[in-house]
Amino acid sequence: MPERLYDVVIFGATGFAGRLVARYLAHRRPRPGVRWAIAGRDPKKLRELARELARELEEPEPPILVADSHDPVSLEAMAAQTTVICTTVGPYAHHGAPLVAAAVAQGTHTCDLTGEPQFVRRMIDAHHAEAEARGVRIVHCCGFDSVPSDLGVWVLQQAARERLGAPCLRIEMVVEAIRGGFSGGTLTSLGNVLTEAKDPQTRRILGDPYALAPGAPRGPDRGLQVGVRYSEAAGAWTAPFMMAGINERVVRRSHALLGLPWGEGFSYHESMRAGPGLRGRIRAGTLAVGLGLISVAMGTPPVRRVLQATVLPAQGQGPSEASIEAGFFKIHLYGWLEPGSGERIEVVVRGRRDPGYGATACMLAESALCLATDPLPERAGVLTPATAMGGALVARLDATDVQFEVLDAPTQG
Ligand SMILES: NC(=O)c1ccc[n+]([C@@H]2O[C@H](COP(=O)([O-])OP(=O)(O)OC[C@H]3O[C@@H](n4cnc5c(N)ncnc54)[C@H](OP(=O)(O)O)[C@@H]3O)[C@@H](O)[C@H]2O)c1
Incomplete structure (x- = not known):
């Protein structure tokens, strides 16, 4: 250049x-x-x-x-x-x-x-x-969606090769804890996705778990979690995670761009922890219904406009400085060599400050610096954070606001 x-x-x-x-x-x-x-x-x-x-x-x-x-x-x-x-x-x-x-x-x-x-x-x-x-x-996708998921999987697979001698065929990501808000721009973008979903071609893309890996062999994943589900790995009931629709597909695109090194049967799933027992199950159900209602409201432009003119932030507005500072996230990735096998690898990704704004500003700015100045894999095209920057971006983020940790003693299960 x-x-x-x-x-x-x-x-x-x-x-x-x-x-x-x-x-x-x-x-x-x-x-x-x-x-x-x-x-x-x-x-x-x-x-x-x-x-x-x-x-x-x-x-x-x-x-x-x-x-x-x-x-x-x-x-x-x-x-x-x-x-x-x-x-x-x-x-x-x-x-x-x-x-x-x-x-x-x-x-x-x-x-x-x-x-x-x-x-x-x-x-x-x-x-x-x-x-x-x-x-x-x-x-x-160089913000909260989808850097923690995409690089979390990348880190987990490196660790699996080093510690277990092979990559994991199944990975599950569970959002353990999160505190953050929304800006008007994010709500408008979300609403626009839901409005565009009325077009049949767009609906096909949004319904296809492998939509971002065109031409590559399809794996076993069938679609997004819609209701409650018990996660054996997390030991808790889970609800759908709002960002799974983009994150899961970005991870599958990374796998396709790398040439399917984790196996054609590679499977990836995201959800949000609600908690154990009956209380956890009820909470998961409430979260799932709440997410459904938000989607309906944001996908109906007149309703969205009224909400953004009254209770929700308008374009250009977002969480206060104090709430950005008070925000955080913690996600947990569990990987298995074979589905159902006991041996597993665990990675925790932690972020300081509001995931969509404080931590996202860090992830996007560090991505820009990484693309401009770091030695990177010889790969070009429409890429994902992991395939474009991989370890170079992990190293940058580890030194700033988003840390990736491979657990020394993963739990068995
Ligand atoms: N992935 C994540 O984690 C994450 C997190 C946060 C935000 N986002 C996404 O980031 C985007 C921005 O969000 P936001 O809250 O910052 O929205 P925003 O406050 O509405 O900002 C939008 C920006 O676009 C500019 N703009 C609008 N029309 C333009 C045009 N015709 N030409 C050039 N610039 C134009 C605006 O310029 P003016 O300043 O002149 O109005 C403004 O600077 C959204 O798509 C949101 O979903 C993603």
């Missing part, structure tokens, strides 16, 4: 998530060395943000680039100036496609926060082959 003016440009820097990413990069980027700029559609908002960041850091203002997600000329001009574009302009199904096209045309890597399976599938169909041929890494 020819020398570019910038290493990383944050596109959408004036939005709720974008400001957190810009602030993370402003404070925590290595200095000297990383050349960065903020970008967006509104020059006035960008100038205000640049002034704010300069005041906080007692540094010169970061440079500003103006581009609109629907103006391909402005996107290509932005892409031509940087090694990596880190974009928080969503919903990605509305705004993301022209940027990916511009990045592939200009040989620029991208990372983003999408959790929209139908958008990722469209980008795979439209751009994977060309991006691969041009050596461009388009890395979707």
